[in-house]
Amino acid sequence: MTLLNTILSFLNGEMNTPVPYQSLGQSWFHYMALVLVTIATIIAVTRLKNASDVKLRRFLLVFAGLLIAFEIYKQLIFSYQAGWNYQWYAFPFQFCSTPMYVALFAGLTKNKKIQQALINFLGTYGLFAGLAVMLYPNDVFIGTIGINIQTMVHHGAMMVVGIALLANQVKLTSKSIFSAIAVFSILVTMAIVMNFIHNTWIADGTFNMFFINPLYNNHIPVLTLIEPLVPHFLFVIIYIVGFALVAYLMLLIGIGIKALNFKKESPAYHKA
Secondary structure, three states: OHHHHHHHHHHOOEOOOOOOOOOHHHHHHHHHHHHHHHHHHHHHHHHHOOOOHHHHHHHHHHHHHHHHHHHHHHHHHHHHHOOOOOOHHHOOOOHHHHHHHHHHHHHHOOOHHHHHHHHHHHHHHHHHHHHHHHHOOOOOOOOEHHHHHHHHHHHHHHHHHHHHHHHHOOOOOOOHHHHHHHHHHHHHHHHHHHHHHHHHHHOOOOOOHHHOOOOOOOOOOOHHHHHHHOOHHHHHHHHHHHHHHHHHHHHHHHHHHHHHHHHHHOHHHHHO
16 A cells, blocks of 8 residues: 555646646646647547458557546546545546447447447547537646646547547438437436435435536536526436537538538549
8 A cells, every 4th residue: 555655646746737728838738738639630530541340449449448547547546635535526427438438338349330329429429528628628627747637638539539430430421410319318327327326325425427416506508507497307308409419510510521522522623
């Protein structure tokens, strides 16, 4: 335990809490993360083009393994900071946590239909979540160096993988959103069950998976205004529909880029 405490003490190093979109001295950490994610995205999109099944599975498993390794660190450091009392608020089943499980399952399953549904989820829902945090990380930065690295790796990798899959593996038709919605709905149901179990039998600390536990208010833009006005069951339906719309927007962007590229590559376009 002494060795573990020594290691965690080192990983618990402090830094000035990064802020986004300010001077280089204040925001260098965020700017560096954006640059690295942009480079990684270009590489991933190129490498995943016409990828074999084996290469695709390896890509998904490496992504899942990276996120899980950093998540284990996060769980350890939060417990260490709290005197080895587990912090239920950090339980790894928030919306942004799910891509590591989905990617792991997608890399292991032999069922092509299920794999495609999981890929569709990562290329739409996962992409949106990663993109949102990378572009607006105000709520995720703290003073712990390792946690800031973890959150940028986690959400940056979601963005990288989401774009790479949307560009190469997601079937760019409107029907693809339905399988992605099915995956998301299953995950929401799992979060509801976890919230119920914790509320009923554990009731220790704050436990608000997907921010839909009826005991707590959520802080998601727009939804935070709707929640007090409707019954909880209706709020969950609105929650699912709202996330489906932003995921569909990611899919439409992919469809639009594909159509634009097809137009540029067509003989008629070059003749014009």
